[in-house]
Amino acid sequence: MSVFAKGRPLIIGIGNPLRSDDGLGWAVAEQMALDCQIDDRECDIHTVHQLTPELAQVIAVANLVVLIDASREGEPGEWRIRPLSLATQPGSVGTHHTTPEELAALTTLVYGQCPPMVVVSLTGADFRLGEHLSARVAQSIPLVSAAVWQCVLR
Amino acid sequence: MSQHITIDPVTRIEGHAKITVQLDEAGRVEDAHFHVTQVRGFEKFCEGRPFSEMPSLMARICGICPVSHLVASSKACDALLAVSIPPTAVKLRRIINLAQIMQSHALSFFYLSAPDLLLGMDANPAQRNIFGMVAEHPELAGDGIRLRSIGQQIIEMLGGKRIHPAWVVPGGVSEPLTAEKREQMLAMLPEAREITLRALAWFKRVLPQYQEEITSFANFPSLFMALVNDANELEHYDGHWRIVTSSGDVVAERLDPLHYQEFIEEKVENWTYLKSPFYKPSGQQEGMYRVGPLARLLVSERCGTAEADREREEFFSTYGEARTSSFFYHYARLIEILYASERMQVLLNEPDILNPRVRAHAEPNQLEGIGVAEAPRGTLIHHYTIDENGLMRSANLIIATGHNNLAMNRGVLQVARHFIKDAHITDGMLNRMEAVIRAFDPCLSCSTHALGEMPLHIQVFDAAGVLIDERLR
Numbered sequence: 001m002s003v004f005a006k007g008r009p010l011i012i013g014i015g016n017p018l019r020s021d022d023g024l025g026w027a028v029a030e031q032m033a034l035d036c037q038i039d040d041r042e043c044d045i046h047t048v049h050q051l052t053p054e055l056a057q058v059i060a061v062a063n064l065v066v067l068i069d070a071s072r073e074g075e076p077g078e079w080r081i082r083p084l085s086l087a088t089q090p091g092s093v094g095t096h097h098t099t100p101e102e103l104a105a106l107t108t109l110v111y112g113q114c115p116p117m118v119v120v121s122l123t124g125a126d127f128r129l130g131e132h133l134s135a136r137v138a139q140s141i142p143l144v145s146a147a148v149w150q151c152v153l154r
Numbered sequence: 155m156s157q158h159i160t161i162d163p164v165t166r167i168e169g170h171a172k173i174t175v176q177l178d179e180a181g182r183v184e185d186a187h188f189h190v191t192q193v194r195g196f197e198k199f200c201e202g203r204p205f206s207e208m209p210s211l212m213a214r215i216c217g218i219c220p221v222s223h224l225v226a227s228s229k230a231c232d233a234l235l236a237v238s239i240p241p242t243a244v245k246l247r248r249i250i251n252l253a254q255i256m257q258s259h260a261l262s263f264f265y266l267s268a269p270d271l272l273l274g275m276d277a278n279p280a281q282r283n284i285f286g287m288v289a290e291h292p293e294l295a296g297d298g299i300r301l302r303s304i305g306q307q308i309i310e311m312l313g314g315k316r317i318h319p320a321w322v323v324p325g326g327v328s329e330p331l332t333a334e335k336r337e338q339m340l341a342m343l344p345e346a347r348e349i350t351l352r353a354l355a356w357f358k359r360v361l362p363q364y365q366e367e368i369t370s371f372a373n374f375p376s377l378f379m380a381l382v383n384d385a386n387e388l389e390h391y392d393g394h395w396r397i398v399t400s401s402g403d404v405v406a407e408r409l410d411p412l413h414y415q416e417f418i419e420e421k422v423e424n425w426t427y428l429k430s431p432f433y434k435p436s437g438q439q440e441g442m443y444r445v446g447p448l449a450r451l452l453v454s455e456r457c458g459t460a461e462a463d464r465e466r467e468e469f470f471s472t473y474g475e476a477r478t479s480s481f482f483y484h485y486a487r488l489i490e491i492l493y494a495s496e497r498m499q500v501l502l503n504e505p506d507i508l509n510p511r512v513r514a515h516a517e518p519n520q521l522e523g524i525g526v527a528e529a530p531r532g533t534l535i536h537h538y539t540i541d542e543n544g545l546m547r548s549a550n551l552i553i554a555t556g557h558n559n560l561a562m563n564r565g566v567l568q569v570a571r572h573f574i575k576d577a578h579i580t581d582g583m584l585n586r587m588e589a590v591i592r593a594f595d596p597c598l599s600c601s602t603h604a605l606g607e608m609p610l611h612i613q614v615f616d617a618a619g620v621l622i623d624e625r626l627r
Binding site: 053054056057105106109110111 | 265284285288289292295296298299300302303306
């Protein structure tokens, strides 16, 4: 159970850890949780299968949100950091599919504020049923975690 | 020239389905069907698996109500073990089941149905969603998010995670409750009650605008079935079935859910993957019954908690005989959330709730086990048989939405006949066709996901099968 403190960074690892590389968001989040224990860093960390409207209430009290998700675009192991445009017009929020932009818009509408949000995506190689990351993606996890820490600690 | 209207998929429900309407040559509605177009195969692919895996496997049926399957499946496994589980484990299972009802009802009411209720059935579909709702009533949207979150947090505190927790196990639960978690849960419940009472106050204010929907949304005589306790109060975990008519006459009571095959027949249709159960002694026509929150309120004589009973009494006295309209599933959902928050508070204050003895250990002692509980959408049945090695021979599941299948189909027909006067299609009419289904909050196995938006697709065919009108949104 995560306890959310006001004004702290929020890390959200997204994906399905039973779908091989789709679980990389969880792997990065778990790596960062481990880093927090070792270095006593202050950060709220969440792992989710998908974005849902309830996340708006914890996003609203964070000072920065980093969403980490797997991507099919690009070469396996390739990763990208994309600041979210908070000006994006929302579509309809569903119970099964909410985009980062929709979640940011919902947060702003309901709570009157939304912190800066960043989407970190890492290209996966294997999305078949399985509990392990592919070797190429597993190698990238420490690198991506370090990059996310740079965003958070900047 | 007869025509055929198809609504595919039905939106803002859990799962995938379509509605078809057959018009006659004069443009009047001749027939209508609610088709469930996905097949899952859970009953089949679990054959040969160790029975102890069943709770975790069955929880994967649904991402919205996994706890309900976990509870019913574990109860079926308790029966295979032939154990009586520790009383504290029963209370803890009750709490997680009630938290599940709270979060699932909150999702149904605030996220899926409130946009219709707040913005109107004829509002622009592009605005009839949670964003349109926020623009119109930000406090209500915030309340919905918070209420669902409270239910999910309680599930996470007990089960370790919000979706697919593995804490409910054959023989009890895997870990006792800690004092710290109990205090955290107790601290959230007053807020849940306040939110629910605010939503109830709002809903009661807007209800008079929906007289036509109250009249036409699956508003017909049927049976209602639910579990009740020995005092005929609401019961979500144990107890016995009671069946009443729309006028409140008791058709059957003290039915043992373990003998469900004696009084429930499961009919199969060739146009849907959803089974159509009915009450066997009354036959298919007269034996159509409804389950879920409205049925639970109608079947029981009282809720058993103070505030929920006050709201139930007000609902019954205000709407009298009209209370059996399926439009009132929304009302019943709010009353049941209130009940859940009150009941969880009582359970969390039980003197033995922190007792560390929460699991009975045994090997299989019986080859057949049945588990029944009330899920958010109604009675849920898991029935397993195993071989001497504890491997699954068969599984039969009757899901709440299945119990409501006959009534949902009749409801679609009623709405279609009420609102379609000729072959002309309006968005408001289509939305009402979906909204009557949404009132039942069917869960058509949520783990079969659609990618991206789910468009509403309507096609009108003439008698020769030629497409003469089509709409996409």
